[in-house]
Amino acid sequence: xxxxxxxxxxxxxxxxxxxxxxxxxxxxxxxxxxxxxxxxxxxxxxxxxxxxxxxxxxxxxxxxxxxxxxxxxxxxxxxxxxxxxxxxxxxxxxxxxxxxxxxxxxxxxxxxxxxxxxxxxxxxxxxxxxxxxxxxxxxxxxxxxxxxxxxxxxxxxxxxxxxxxxxxxxxxxxxxxxxxxxxxxxxxxxxxxxxxxxxxxxxxxxxxxxxxxxxxxxxxxxxxxxxxxxxxxxxxxx
Amino acid sequence: xxxxxxxxxxxxxxxxxxxxxxxxxxxxxxxxxxxxxxxxxxxxxxxxxxxxxxxxxxxxxxxxxxxxxxxxxxxxxxxxxxxxxxxxxxxxxxxxxxxxxxxxxxxxxxxxxxxxxxxxxxxxxxxxxxxxxxxxxxxxxxxxxxxxxxxxxxxxxxxxxxxxxxxxxxxxxxxxxxxxxxxxxxxxxxxxxxxxxxxxxxxxxxxxxxxxxxxxxxxxxxxxxxxxxxxxxxxxxxxxxxxxxxxxxxxxxxxxxxxxxxxxxxxxxxxxxxxxxxxxxxxxxxxxxxxxxxxxxxxxxxxxxxxxxxxxxxxxxxxxxxxxxxxxxxxxxxxxxxxxxxxxx
Numbered sequence: 001x002x003x004x005x006x007x008x009x010x011x012x013x014x015x016x017x018x019x020x021x022x023x024x025x026x027x028x029x030x031x032x033x034x035x036x037x038x039x040x041x042x043x044x045x046x047x048x049x050x051x052x053x054x055x056x057x058x059x060x061x062x063x064x065x066x067x068x069x070x071x072x073x074x075x076x077x078x079x080x081x082x083x084x085x086x087x088x089x090x091x092x093x094x095x096x097x098x099x100x101x102x103x104x105x106x107x108x109x110x111x112x113x114x115x116x117x118x119x120x121x122x123x124x125x126x127x128x129x130x131x132x133x134x135x136x137x138x139x140x141x142x143x144x145x146x147x148x149x150x151x152x153x154x155x156x157x158x159x160x161x162x163x164x165x166x167x168x169x170x171x172x173x174x175x176x177x178x179x180x181x182x183x184x185x186x187x188x189x190x191x192x193x194x195x196x197x198x199x200x201x202x203x204x205x206x207x208x209x210x211x212x213x214x215x216x217x218x219x220x221x222x223x224x225x226x227x228x229x230x231x232x233x234x235x236x237x238x
Numbered sequence: 239x240x241x242x243x244x245x246x247x248x249x250x251x252x253x254x255x256x257x258x259x260x261x262x263x264x265x266x267x268x269x270x271x272x273x274x275x276x277x278x279x280x281x282x283x284x285x286x287x288x289x290x291x292x293x294x295x296x297x298x299x300x301x302x303x304x305x306x307x308x309x310x311x312x313x314x315x316x317x318x319x320x321x322x323x324x325x326x327x328x329x330x331x332x333x334x335x336x337x338x339x340x341x342x343x344x345x346x347x348x349x350x351x352x353x354x355x356x357x358x359x360x361x362x363x364x365x366x367x368x369x370x371x372x373x374x375x376x377x378x379x380x381x382x383x384x385x386x387x388x389x390x391x392x393x394x395x396x397x398x399x400x401x402x403x404x405x406x407x408x409x410x411x412x413x414x415x416x417x418x419x420x421x422x423x424x425x426x427x428x429x430x431x432x433x434x435x436x437x438x439x440x441x442x443x444x445x446x447x448x449x450x451x452x453x454x455x456x457x458x459x460x461x462x463x464x465x466x467x468x469x470x471x472x473x474x475x476x477x478x479x480x481x482x483x484x485x486x487x488x489x490x491x492x493x494x495x496x497x498x499x500x501x502x503x504x505x506x507x508x509x510x511x512x513x514x515x516x517x518x519x520x521x522x523x524x525x526x527x528x529x530x531x532x533x534x535x536x537x538x539x540x541x542x543x544x545x546x547x548x549x550x551x552x553x554x555x556x557x558x559x560x561x562x563x564x565x566x567x568x569x570x571x572x573x574x575x576x577x578x579x580x581x582x583x
Contacts, residue, residue: 054432078438090433092426102419103426107438111419155438 093137104154296494312457338457384471492541
């Protein structure tokens with residue numbers, strides 16, 4: 001068995017008085033694609049925000065390569081090799097594509113290899129090279145998603161977390177995004193993928209967790225989850 | 239061998255050197271009177287102060303209404319040092335600036351957790367609290383009767399050169415802060431703090447650094463002002479008017495741009511001279527009105543006007559203009575409500 005790269009144990013989190021997560025546990029092993037599934041408001045994004053350090057949890061533990069992250073500020077977690085592609089992209093709309101990408105390599109360790117990584121990102125997304133001097137806010141939705149993924153890749157992450165990368169994209173672009181996720185995985189990046197599109201997500205992932213109202217209801221290999229009658233009726237309408 | 243970082247463009251360097259030469263020969267060529275030369279000295283000083291305010295208010299989008307605290311502290315610390323220890327005045331300025339920077343960090347580190355209008359309101363409290371304490375702290379400030387510095391013959395004309403040098407340094411620093419990787423990080427924080435933290439930028443650390451730089455520079459400006467005026471009193475140094483004046487200069491010229499606040503300071507000093515002379519009761523009201531007009535019709539101030547004219551006559555490539563303007567306006571939402579509060583006095 002591989003070593004756990006990311007381990008979340010019994011994570012609970014509240015926004016003010018409203019508790020959102022009630023003991024979420026999951027693990028992602030080195031080299032895996034794991035998907036976190038669930039409907040709107042289930043707590044998927046909140047789980048990612050806790051892992052990336054933007055929201056302090058109320059209880060539980062987050063371990064990265066066996067090391068506790070709870071005392072580590074968000075900006076340091078990027079340096080440790082965790083990158084997030086946030087929901088809705090969260091690009092800097094008035095900065096150019098190139099500046100957005102360069103900001104992705106802001107950590108001291110990544111800055112030295114910024115130029116080489118920029119070239120890599122441009123090779124992966126030739127469209128971004130064409131548009132490098134354009135403001136990120138003027139890109140199409142698909143291009144913005146590419147830019148957000150590219151920005152995350154600039155820090156040479158070991159763990160890439162994608163929050164609903166297919167959100168608001170045309171079907172053909174959704175296919176492209178999942179192709180990219182596969183490519184990145186083949187290049188050796190461990191991926192935690194949050195999705196509402198179960199079918200697509202389970203096609204690329206090896207294992208999955210289904211989260212409902214703040215706790216993990218089901219987990220298993222993608223094949224098991226796809227075959228599960230509860231999943232089929234609740235999420236796939238079959 | 240590369241002497242300069244990649245973001246230093248040749249035109250910018252040439253422009254700065256040219257401005258310095260012009261500043262240096264101007265009083266001689268025009269044969270300025272002592273009075274006019276002193277006006278220019280004061281303008282240089284406020285250009286530096288407005289640009290330093292803009293590092294916080296423009297680059298970081300954290301509009302401060304409390305910068306008089308650092309201005310005053312720098313002034314009084316350096317005055318005390320000059321009176322008690324007879325230090326060379328430049329050394330007293332630096333110590334004054336350092337104390338001001340330390341003070342800025344003490345109140346700013348906690349307050350900078352707030353953003354936008356919330357931060358602005360907090361700074362009003364900081365500024366007023368500082369003014370009150372300083373007014374009653376007679377051992378430091380001499381209370382309401384203020385402090386007089388020893389008069390050194392010929393100092394005022396010498397200060398012209400020091401003001402020119404100070405301004406040049408601050409302009410260069412403004413340019414570096416904007417164009418460097420550090421400056422890009424500031425833009426990222428201004429426009430989306432969470433996204434910035436996600437890519438490994440530490441907002442807390444970077445905001446503290448900007449605050450230290452801004453506080454130090456404004457403190458040095460206050461110290462310079464003390465040497466220049468020979469007499470300072472807390473009501474003037476720490477006054478709310480003083481804080482508002484920095485906001486006004488930046489807003490008139492163009493918040494967040496590199497050179498806008500400098501232009502704003504020039505206009506401000508000239509206008510104040512005229513208004514105080516002609517409408518002493520009305521002049522703050524007129525500033526309030528001006529502020530409202532600028533925010534309503536041209537939020538980027540004189541720089542916005544300049545961009546508009548350049549665009550009309552096709553003097554600027556559209557993509558260059560778009561990005562320049564964009565950079566200044568990034569996160570403008572945070573700056574606007576703050577600036578609007580300035581209309582109150």
